[in-house]
Amino acid sequence: MKSAARHNSRLLLSRAIGLTAAALGLNYIVWRYAASLNMNALWFAIPMVIAESYGIVDMFLFVLMSWRQLDRVALAPPDKADVDVFITTYNEPEELVETTARAAMRIDWPDKKVYILDDGARPSMKKLAEEIGCGYISRGEEWARKPKHAKAGNVNNALLETSGEFVLILDADQIPAPSIFRKTLGFFADPAVAFVQTPQFFYNLPPGDPFGNEASLFYGPIQQGKDGWNAAFFCGSNAVLRREALMQIGIREYVETMEKREKETIAKLSKQVAKTSCNDEETCAAVDRLMEGLKSARAALDDKAPLERVSDLIGEAVRDAEFLVSRKDVKEIASVLNELADRGDMDAAAVYRHIIGNLDSIAGRTPSAALDSLRMSKEYVEALNLSRTDEAIPVQALATISITEDMATAMRLHSFGWKSVFYPEVLAYGLAPEDFGSSLKQRLRWAQGTIQVFLRDNPLVKKGLSFPQKLMYFSTMYSYFSGFFNLVLLLAPIIFFFTGIAPVSSWSVDFFARFVPFFVMNKIMFRFVAAGIPVWRGEQYNLAMFPLNIKAVLSVMTGKKLSFVVTPKHREDGRDFRLIWPQATVIVLTIAASVYAVVRFILGSGIDPIGLTVNLVWGAYNIASLAVVVKALYYRPPEGWEAQLPDFLSGDADTHGIQH
Amino acid sequence: MDLIIEEKNSGEDCGIVALSGRLNGASAGEFKHRIKQLVESGKSRLILDMSGVVFIDSSGLSALISGLKCAREAGGFFRLAGLRDQAATVIKLMMLDRVFDTYADVVAAKSPKSSAQ
Numbered sequence: 001m002k003s004a005a006r007h008n009s010r011l012l013l014s015r016a017i018g019l020t021a022a023a024l025g026l027n028y029i030v031w032r033y034a035a036s037l038n039m040n041a042l043w044f045a046i047p048m049v050i051a052e053s054y055g056i057v058d059m060f061l062f063v064l065m066s067w068r069q070l071d072r073v074a075l076a077p078p079d080k081a082d083v084d085v086f087i088t089t090y091n092e093p094e095e096l097v098e099t100t101a102r103a104a105m106r107i108d109w110p111d112k113k114v115y116i117l118d119d120g121a122r123p124s125m126k127k128l129a130e131e132i133g134c135g136y137i138s139r140g141e142e143w144a145r146k147p148k149h150a151k152a153g154n155v156n157n158a159l160l161e162t163s164g165e166f167v168l169i170l171d172a173d174q175i176p177a178p179s180i181f182r183k184t185l186g187f188f189a190d191p192a193v194a195f196v197q198t199p200q201f202f203y204n205l206p207p208g209d210p211f212g213n214e215a216s217l218f219y220g221p222i223q224q225g226k227d228g229w230n231a232a233f234f235c236g237s238n239a240v241l242r243r244e245a246l247m248q249i250g251i252r253e254y255v256e257t258m259e260k261r262e263k264e265t266i267a268k269l270s271k272q273v274a275k276t277s278c279n280d281e282e283t284c285a286a287v288d289r290l291m292e293g294l295k296s297a298r299a300a301l302d303d304k305a306p307l308e309r310v311s312d313l314i315g316e317a318v319r320d321a322e323f324l325v326s327r328k329d330v331k332e333i334a335s336v337l338n339e340l341a342d343r344g345d346m347d348a349a350a351v352y353r354h355i356i357g358n359l360d361s362i363a364g365r366t367p368s369a370a371l372d373s374l375r376m377s378k379e380y381v382e383a384l385n386l387s388r389t390d391e392a393i394p395v396q397a398l399a400t401i402s403i404t405e406d407m408a409t410a411m412r413l414h415s416f417g418w419k420s421v422f423y424p425e426v427l428a429y430g431l432a433p434e435d436f437g438s439s440l441k442q443r444l445r446w447a448q449g450t451i452q453v454f455l456r457d458n459p460l461v462k463k464g465l466s467f468p469q470k471l472m473y474f475s476t477m478y479s480y481f482s483g484f485f486n487l488v489l490l491l492a493p494i495i496f497f498f499t500g501i502a503p504v505s506s507w508s509v510d511f512f513a514r515f516v517p518f519f520v521m522n523k524i525m526f527r528f529v530a531a532g533i534p535v536w537r538g539e540q541y542n543l544a545m546f547p548l549n550i551k552a553v554l555s556v557m558t559g560k561k562l563s564f565v566v567t568p569k570h571r572e573d574g575r576d577f578r579l580i581w582p583q584a585t586v587i588v589l590t591i592a593a594s595v596y597a598v599v600r601f602i603l604g605s606g607i608d609p610i611g612l613t614v615n616l617v618w619g620a621y622n623i624a625s626l627a628v629v630v631k632a633l634y635y636r637p638p639e640g641w642e643a644q645l646p647d648f649l650s651g652d653a654d655t656h657g658i659q660h
Numbered sequence: 661m662d663l664i665i666e667e668k669n670s671g672e673d674c675g676i677v678a679l680s681g682r683l684n685g686a687s688a689g690e691f692k693h694r695i696k697q698l699v700e701s702g703k704s705r706l707i708l709d710m711s712g713v714v715f716i717d718s719s720g721l722s723a724l725i726s727g728l729k730c731a732r733e734a735g736g737f738f739r740l741a742g743l744r745d746q747a748a749t750v751i752k753l754m755m756l757d758r759v760f761d762t763y764a765d766v767v768a769a770k771s772p773k774s775s776a777q
Binding site: 244246250251255306309312385388 | 686692717722726728729732738754757758759760761762772
């Protein structure tokens with residue numbers, strides 16, 4: 001354990017480095033706008049300087065993030081607490097779930113209940129749960145023909161069936177360490193703490209991490225930085241959550257949704273009814289009655305009357321209107337009977353007298369199609385019912401607005417004033433995708449989900465979040481927009497080689513004096529904050545994932561339907577070249593263009609030698625970054641390599657390192 | 661036993677369910693189940709006598725919402741009567757007073773506020 005004093009002095013140094021890097025970045029970018037745009041090629045200069053600005057803002061956000069980095073130590077757990085362990089599964093192999101469930105049963109905590117949340121409703125899984133002695137929960141009949149909301153729905157369903165004060169959520173492959181509750185529950189002594197997130201650690205990463213799945217930078221300095229601003233992210237697994245906090249945001253969401261729906265539906269209905277024409281007394285009276293009901297409902301809503309009452313006001317109006325329309329129908333029948341009676345039909349005359357004598361009671365008992373004839377859609381009336389008929393369960397604690405539910409949920413918790421904790425010790429061991437294709441699918445899902453949250457629940461305008469919290473959420477979302485800007489950075493050398501046009505007005509001493517210190521300091525800062533965690537693989541992927549990030553943004557923006565793809569937990573075979581064609585194209589173009597430029601230079605074309613050198617280095621950097629995906633596509637783990645299961649599966653519980 | 665649930669026959673066209681004890685995570689499941697049974701047996705017009713409920717938490721409130729959904733879907737109602745301070749406070753805190761129309765006691769709940777003036 002690092003001492004607090006050492007952490008503090010390290011943090012001060014980190015701030016100094018961060019501030020220096022930010023100042024140098026600012027110095028560079030201001031000069032770029034003010035004095036070095038290539039005015040002869042603005043089509044090139046402007047996209048370039050925008051791409052550079054994107055990077056500078058990214059750096060500012062990084063400096064802010066690292067500003068209050070925390071280094072937490074575990075606190076003593078409470079004497080007693082009821083906890084539930086949720087193991088979520090959909091289609092993962094049984095052995096995988098079994099390993100996790102057996103490890104969960106061995107967690108060192110007396111008052112725990114372990115449940116397998118089986119969204120696949122597999123009888124074999126139910127049997128497995130019985131064998132192991134843990135609980136089994138799958139969706140009930142109320143979910144038939146309703147949106148399932150994938151994992152979020154699975155957990156929301158289980159929350160209603162269980163009652164522990166705290167809930168540990170585990171993906172099917174995340175094997176928990178025995179000490180996971182002893183190390184995390186102590187943080188809940190603060191009643192405002194809603195969740196404690198621990199790292200995702202992968203025990204199956206092949207040597208060299210070819211797919212860039214290693215997450216210790218995120219589940220280390222980055223989360224610790226966000227934690228400093230009370231903005232640690234909930235990541236869907238390996239986290240302990242306070243049930244009360246989850247239920248509370250679920251209820252608030254229900255109230256907000258119902259209020260909004262009531263308002264919108266009244267507006268829609270009013271419009272519809274206003275358009276309805278009527279030719280007879282009763283129908284006109286029915287229309288009037290509906291309008292009146294909608295009006296008073298609207299007034300009650302504005303008055304902040306309970307929605308139950310608002311809904312009932314409309315319900316009454318609908319019933320009255322139905323009655324009036326039925327009454328008209330019955331009267332029409334009566335008049336036909338009357339005609340028959342006039343022609344001497346005595347039976348008809350008797351029925352006529354009966355109907356006229358009991359007009360209201362008959363109309364009240366006659367089913368009416370009033371809603372149709374008044375052109376009121378049934379869905380609208382149902383929408384006003386407060387029963388959330390479109391959903392299986394009314395209270396949804398885990399947010400369902402996004403295919404990545406975790407970020408949206410954490411944001412909602414933070415916005416209601418709950419606190420979060422990131423505890424950096426690895427307490428669960430899981431599987432990363434074992435082939436490139438699956439790894440890309442997972443990245444795409446995260447990117448799409450994050451952008452979805454950005455569009456639907458923008459943190460920058462979300463009430464209840466502090467300004468730093470807004471920025472912490474924003475910075476993660478912001479990073480997924482990098483694809484477009486990275487494309488500009490990748491194409492720039494190619495354009496220079498072929499055309500001789502540069503985005504800067506000249507490759508002057510001024511340029512180097514401003515760019516090099518900034519660039520070097522930025523790299524130093526990143527490595528200092530990373531504190532020994534390798535960063536090059538991440539930097540490579542950051543640039544190389546440009547096609548995927550662009551695809552993610554476009555698919556979300558254009559509203560293409562996104563489905564929650566379960567990340568495959570086993571190797572999918574196939575070296576599909578289509579996965580990397582954009583990167584391969586950029587590599588080939590860069591090489592071809594640089595050869596072309598060098599040959600022209602040798603032949604004496606007058607190309608600027610400094611510009612040529614800069615762009616050759618730049619192009620080489622781009623190729624070195626992009627090469628990572630080519631290697632990944634053709635990667636095969638070394639002969640005899642096997643994933644190593646964590647030691648504790650055979651060893652003893654680890655309870656040291658807890659501060660009393 | 662956290663919660664005692666008693667169905668009282670009011671002799672009128674609505675059912676009265678008297679709760680006493682704690683409506684929390686431990687008792688929410690049983691409560692929802694009983695409400696569902698009642699509604700399925702045709703009693704969807706329900707008044708909840710909450711005067712015996714000494715404690716309610718978010719899970720309990722969530723169960724009340726489930727009850728409301730169940731009753732209203734069947735065309736009935738789900739009225740809360742006689743809330744104690746703790747329950748009333750939590751309901752307000754969670755903004756559920758925006759949804760539930762609450763009544764001082766069962767008698768008041770039988771003749772609801774006719775309009776929202």
